[in-house]
Amino acid sequence: MVKIKLPGGIERKYKDKVTVRNVANDISTKNRGSAIAGKLNSTLVDLDYAIETDTKLDLVMDNSEEGLEILRHSTAHVMAQAVTRLYPDVKLGIGPSIKDGFYYDFDLGRTLTQEDLEKIEEEMKRIIGADEPFKRSEEPREDAIKRMEKLNQRYKVELIKGLQDQTVSFYTQGDFIDLCKGPHVSSTKKIGAFKLLSVAGAYWRGKETNPMLQRIYGTVFTSKKELDKHLKLLEEIKKRDHRKIGVALDLYSFQDNAGAGLVFWHPKGGVIRNIIETFWREEHYKRGYDLIYSPHIAKIDLWKKSGHLDFYKESMFSPIDVEGQEYILRPMNCPFAILMYKTKIRSYRDLPLRWGELGTVYRYERSGVLHGLLRVRGFTQDDSHIFCRPDQLKDEIVGVIDLAQYMLESFGFKEYEIELAVRGMGEEEKYTGDSEKWVLAEEALRSALEEKELDFVRMEGEAKFYGPAIDIKIKDALGRGWQGPTIQVDFNLPERFDVNYIDSDGLQHKVVMVHRTVLGAMERFLGCLIEHYAGDFPLWLAPTQVRILPITDKHNDYGIRIKNKLSEMGIRSDCDLRNAKIGYKIREGTLEKIPYLLIIGDKEIEEETVSVRSRKKGNEGSVPLSQFIERVEKTVKDKA
RNA sequence: GCUGCUGUGGCUCAGGGGUAGAGCACGUCCUUGGUAAGGACGAGGUCAUGGGUUCAAAUCCCAUCAGCAGCUCCA
Numbered sequence: 001m002v003k004i005k006l007p008g009g010i011e012r013k014y015k016d017k018v019t020v021r022n023v024a025n026d027i028s029t030k031n032r033g034s035a036i037a038g039k040l041n042s043t044l045v046d047l048d049y050a051i052e053t054d055t056k057l058d059l060v061m062d063n064s065e066e067g068l069e070i071l072r073h074s075t076a077h078v079m080a081q082a083v084t085r086l087y088p089d090v091k092l093g094i095g096p097s098i099k100d101g102f103y104y105d106f107d108l109g110r111t112l113t114q115e116d117l118e119k120i121e122e123e124m125k126r127i128i129g130a131d132e133p134f135k136r137s138e139e140p141r142e143d144a145i146k147r148m149e150k151l152n153q154r155y156k157v158e159l160i161k162g163l164q165d166q167t168v169s170f171y172t173q174g175d176f177i178d179l180c181k182g183p184h185v186s187s188t189k190k191i192g193a194f195k196l197l198s199v200a201g202a203y204w205r206g207k208e209t210n211p212m213l214q215r216i217y218g219t220v221f222t223s224k225k226e227l228d229k230h231l232k233l234l235e236e237i238k239k240r241d242h243r244k245i246g247v248a249l250d251l252y253s254f255q256d257n258a259g260a261g262l263v264f265w266h267p268k269g270g271v272i273r274n275i276i277e278t279f280w281r282e283e284h285y286k287r288g289y290d291l292i293y294s295p296h297i298a299k300i301d302l303w304k305k306s307g308h309l310d311f312y313k314e315s316m317f318s319p320i321d322v323e324g325q326e327y328i329l330r331p332m333n334c335p336f337a338i339l340m341y342k343t344k345i346r347s348y349r350d351l352p353l354r355w356g357e358l359g360t361v362y363r364y365e366r367s368g369v370l371h372g373l374l375r376v377r378g379f380t381q382d383d384s385h386i387f388c389r390p391d392q393l394k395d396e397i398v399g400v401i402d403l404a405q406y407m408l409e410s411f412g413f414k415e416y417e418i419e420l421a422v423r424g425m426g427e428e429e430k431y432t433g434d435s436e437k438w439v440l441a442e443e444a445l446r447s448a449l450e451e452k453e454l455d456f457v458r459m460e461g462e463a464k465f466y467g468p469a470i471d472i473k474i475k476d477a478l479g480r481g482w483q484g485p486t487i488q489v490d491f492n493l494p495e496r497f498d499v500n501y502i503d504s505d506g507l508q509h510k511v512v513m514v515h516r517t518v519l520g521a522m523e524r525f526l527g528c529l530i531e532h533y534a535g536d537f538p539l540w541l542a543p544t545q546v547r548i549l550p551i552t553d554k555h556n557d558y559g560i561r562i563k564n565k566l567s568e569m570g571i572r573s574d575c576d577l578r579n580a581k582i583g584y585k586i587r588e589g590t591l592e593k594i595p596y597l598l599i600i601g602d603k604e605i606e607e608e609t610v611s612v613r614s615r616k617k618g619n620e621g622s623v624p625l626s627q628f629i630e631r632v633e634k635t636v637k638d639k640a
Numbered sequence: 641g642c643u644g645c646u647g648u649g650g651c652u653c654a655g656g657g658g659u660a661g662a663g664c665a666c667g668u669c670c671u672u673g674g675u676a677a678g679g680a681c682g683a684g685g686u687c688a689u690g691g692g693u694u695c696a697a698a699u700c701c702c703a704u705c706a707g708c709a710g711c712u713c714c715a
Contacts, residue, residue, distance in 0.1 A: 103710095111644055200710030201643025208712050212643050215710070243707095247651080256688070256706050315714070366641050367706090369713065421715080462715070471715070483715050552672040579671085580678090587676035601674060611675080619675050 003054040014051075021047040021186075024059050036062040036190070037070050037183045044070070046136055046183040062190075062222050072097035074134065074184045075124075075194050075220040076104045081176035082123035083108075083216075086116075092178065093155050093204060093213045100230065101219035105202055107155070112214050117196045120216070128191050132174040134184040144168045148179070155204065193227035194220035242530035243372040249535055249543075249592065251526075252373065261370045261377030263523050268543035271572065272529075273522055275541055277358060279410070280382055280519070287403060289354040289384060294336035296360060300326040305496060306335045307432045311465035315363045333359035334490075334515055337385035338497045341511075346501040351511065352388035352396055358522070359383045373527030374482050380522040386514040389501070390440075393512050397448035397470075397487060404472060404485040404518040410639055411529060412538070413474055417481060418454055420445060421469040424461025431465050433492035441489035442468045464515075466492040474520075474528050482528060484520035489513075536615065539595045540636045546573040547594045548610075549585040551601035553577070558605045562598065562625060569629055586613065596632070 002014045004023060012023065020038035024047065038045045039058040044066070051057070060066045076095035083090055083106055093105030106112075139147070141160060148156040156179050160168055171180045173188055185191065196218040204210035221227040238244070246252050251269030254262065265273055281291060300319055303309045308316065312331060319326035330336070337355055346353070360380045369375055388396050408416060422442050423431050431438070445468055449456050456470070463469060467490040473481035490513040493499070500508040519525040529541075539545055546566055550559040559575045566573040576585045582599060589597045598610040609622040 113644090198709060199644075202711045203642075206712070208642070212711075214643080217710080254706085260706065363714085366713065368641060368711085370707090375714085464715080469715090473715095486715080549675090551674055554672075581671095581673050582675065583673085584677055585675095590676055597675085599675060603674085613675060 002051055004051060005054075005056045007058055017050045017052040019047065020045060020049050020051065020057065020059070023051070023057060034062050035059040036067045036185055039066070044183050046134075047186050048136070049183075068221075069097045070183055071185060071191065071222065072102040072220055074188075075191050075218065076102040077134070077171065077173065077176070077178055077180070077184065078124050078127050078188055078191060079120065079196070079216060079218060080104050080106075080178060081127055081173060082120050084176060085123055086119060091155055092153055093215075094159070095178075101197070101217060103202075103215050103217045105204070105213040105215045107204075107211065107213050111201075112199045112216065114199075117199060117216065121194075121196050124194070127174065128188045130174065131187050131189040133187045135172045136169060136182055136184075137172065138167050138169045141166050141168055144170070144179070151177075191220060192222040193224040194218055195227060195231065240531050240534045241372075242374075242527045245530050245535040246373070246527075251530070251543075259377070260367060261365060261375070263373065263376055263378065269526070271543045272537065272541050273526060276411075276519070276522070276525070280358070280407075281356075283403070283407070284354075284356045284384075287354075287399070289356045291356045292337070292340065294333065294340065294357060294359065295330075296362070297327050297329055298335070300328050302335050302339075303328050306338075306493060307465060307496060308332065308335075311430065311432060315365070317362055317364050329362040330359075331361050331363045333357055333361060333381065333383045334385060334493060334513070335497075338493060338499055338513075341387055341499055342497070346387070346511075348389055348501055348503045348509075351501055352386050352392050354384060354386045354396075356382075356384040373523045373530075376523050379524065382517050382519045382522065382525075384514075384516050384518075386516070387499070387501075387511045388514065389503070389509070390512055393444045393489065393514070394448050394451070396514055397444060397489070398451055400487050400514065400516045400518070401448060401452050401454070401470070404487070404516075407518045408472075408474070408485070411525075412532060413528075415475065416484070417473045418449070418456040419459045419462065419471045419473065420449065420456050421459045421462035421464075421471050423463045423468065427461060430461075431463065433466065433495065437491035437495075438463075438468065441491055444489050445470050445487065464488050464490075466490045467515075474525075482520075482524055484525060484528070485518050486516065486520070488515040490515055536593050537595075538640060539632065540639045542593075542595050543572065544574055544592070544594050545571055545632065545636075546596045546598060547589045547592075548573065548575040548598045548600060549582060549589065550575070550577065551582050551599065553579060555600050555602075555605065558600055562600065562610065565625065566629070569633070571629070571632055590615070596628075598628070 002016070002018060004012050004014070006012065006027065010027070012026065024035035035047065037047060037060040038049060039060055040051070040055050044060065060070065062071065073096065076097065080092055080095055087108055089109070091107035093107065095102065095104030141163065144160050145157055148160060159179060168179065169181060170177050171182060171184055196216055198217045200215050201212045202215040203212055219227070219230060221230060249268060250266050251272070252266055253264045254260065255264055284291060297320070300309070308331065316331045317329045319328050337357070341353065358380050360378065362378045365375060365377050370377070386396050423438060449470065462471070467488050469486050469488040471483050472485040474484040475481055494510045494513055499511050499513070501511050503509045548559045548562050550556045556577050559577070563573050563575040576589070578585070586597060593615065595615045597613040599613060600610055604610055604622060607622065609624050610628055611622045612620045612628060614620055
């Protein structure tokens with residue numbers, strides 16, 4: 001007798017062992033889709049898996065996240081089969097399912113082209129049409145190694161040798177066998193609508209010193225409709241790309257003649273950045289910060305002392321010779337704040353000192369990692385260094401979290417992920433300072449997060465070289481997370497630079513430093529912001545808030561008068577005086593994503609009004625200018 | 641940095657061993673038009689840069705620079 005507990009308190013009894021498929025057939029799953037695999041006490045198994053003992057069983061449906069994962073994985077196998085048929089000498093790497101799709105790595109001794117992908121797709125369709133069942137088999141490790149050696153699959157041999165288990169499993173479909181834990185769909189026919197998307201190089205096992213394999217990316221869904229929906233989404237995401245919008249809206253550029261990763265902010269991008277920076281400064285003064293400025297370059301000895309030369313060298317530009325002295329372009333601002341702190345003796349009464357700085361730094365990033373505004377070589381951190389006593393540390397961290405949340409909220413970012421970045425095990429050489437201090441620092445960060453009741457993930461090996469950090473990730477159009485705000489606790493640089501204060505006991509004590517940003521870097525933040533709003537900036541950030549569109553040139557004077565009035569009120573506006581029809585001017589203003597277009601003609605001049613066309617609602621009819629100005633002022637104030 | 645792809649007027653892109661094309665944008669003129677493209681004419685490019693092959697290179701080859709997709713890195 002086998003007792004099987006199903007979700008919803010259902011229990012079924014079978015006389016003998018029974019396959020997952022049988023159980024699935026016995027219960028109605030019609031309204032949930034079709035079963036693709038089973039889950040026994042959280043272990044995924046094939047439909048053909050025979051259940052022999054009492055257990056809990058969940059059915060995995062083809063339209064569930066887990067079901068899709070299995071489907072993607074199976075499609076990767078089919079792709080490998082197709083590639084093996086077309087290129088018999090291929091050496092197979094790995095082929096997992098990933099978010100939204102799958103990939104498989106191949107060593108072909110040559111590179112693949114778009115045409116190759118089409119051929120592979122066709123072969124895959126043939127395999128799917130042949131309705132080949134996926135069959136699971138198991139064999140002893142040693143036999144498996146021999147089998148793969150015989151097939152001349154060196155990467156697979158390496159994989160098996162890395163496994164601990166004495167038995168390894170394979171999956172076979174048709175003429176193709178692959179090392180795999182499973183589970184898989186029952187047959188190739190179950191694979192719905194797929195598409196191969198791209199091919200790129202990828203190092204074997206992600207190691208730079210290993211050979212580079214050809215990685216083919218693809219995606220698959222249960223139906224063509226869903227696939228098309230996904231492909232459309234990819235298109236939409238592309239349109240949102242800040243690199244496209246940045247050019248279209250004339251916000252910024254990169255210049256070949258100047259160098260990669262160096263941003264030129266055009267006037268319109270400059271306006272946005274300026275508004276953000278003004279807002280940032282005001283908010284900091286409100287919260288008890290002082291703002292400072294420091295140089296962009298300093299003697300190499302400073303960077304030796306700070307530890308940057310030992311721990312951060314790879315990200316720094318080479319030294320510059322100045323009259324026989326070596327200088328370094330700063331990759332961080334912290335040593336400068338420390339030098340400034342040390343210009344006098346500080347009392348415990350002076351602390352905390354919160355010093356903010358929009359500090360431009362330069363980091364050497366390898367050419368291949370540069371990415372629009374999100375990864376650049378010169379950028380401005382909205383930095384701050386807080387010098388405090390140990391007893392003030394937690395409150396300071398909480399204060400920074402508050403500020404970071406307020407900032408992100410103000411810019412409409414409702415979703416972000418929080419990580420607690422700590423040292424990695426066994427990589428002590430990457431970090432400076434003694435362990436106790438690291439424990440203290442992590443403790444302070446963690447307790448602040450707990451006090452704020454924020455969810456976070458602990459990330460090992462992600463700390464800065466001088467201390468652990470809270471890292472807040474904001475997302476780009478492709479869903480990739482980019483580090484924005486960061487809060488780092490540092491007991492180490494105060495040690496290195498001997499940064500003290502006199503406590504009430506009259507003795508010197510080491511200060512604790514908090515390094516933090518609440519936006520991250522202006523460049524990256526703007527990049528994320530562009531994608532977040534898809535270029536439709538809210539009124540308070542829009543480079544041009546209002547455009548006046550005279551219907552004919554005899555209305556131009558009135559248009560200019562309105563423009564001047566708006567300018568007096570601090571509203572950013574322009575007036576389209578071109579000899580063009582109104583529909584044309586409206587189209588251009590719309591494409592430029594200007595929040596308000598004011599159309600003026602005979603009627604408006606006579607009534608002293610403006611006809612409002614808003615980006616959100618379209619034609620809203622005529623209102624007196626004063627009423628429109630009030631509306632704009634209120635919307636700006638509300639950051640709506 | 642690595643693998644692959646790409647680089648043609650401000651933008652999007654076609655072409656391709658014999659001395660450059662389209663649409664949009666821009667300028668002038670006609671038109672004075674009421675809520676997403678009126679018309680005509682015109683100007684604008686050493687085809688990324690530097691070498692090489694060739695009678696001849698924007699086109700083929702090499703290098704460099706830059707961009708794109710990944711990998712690695714960074715955080």
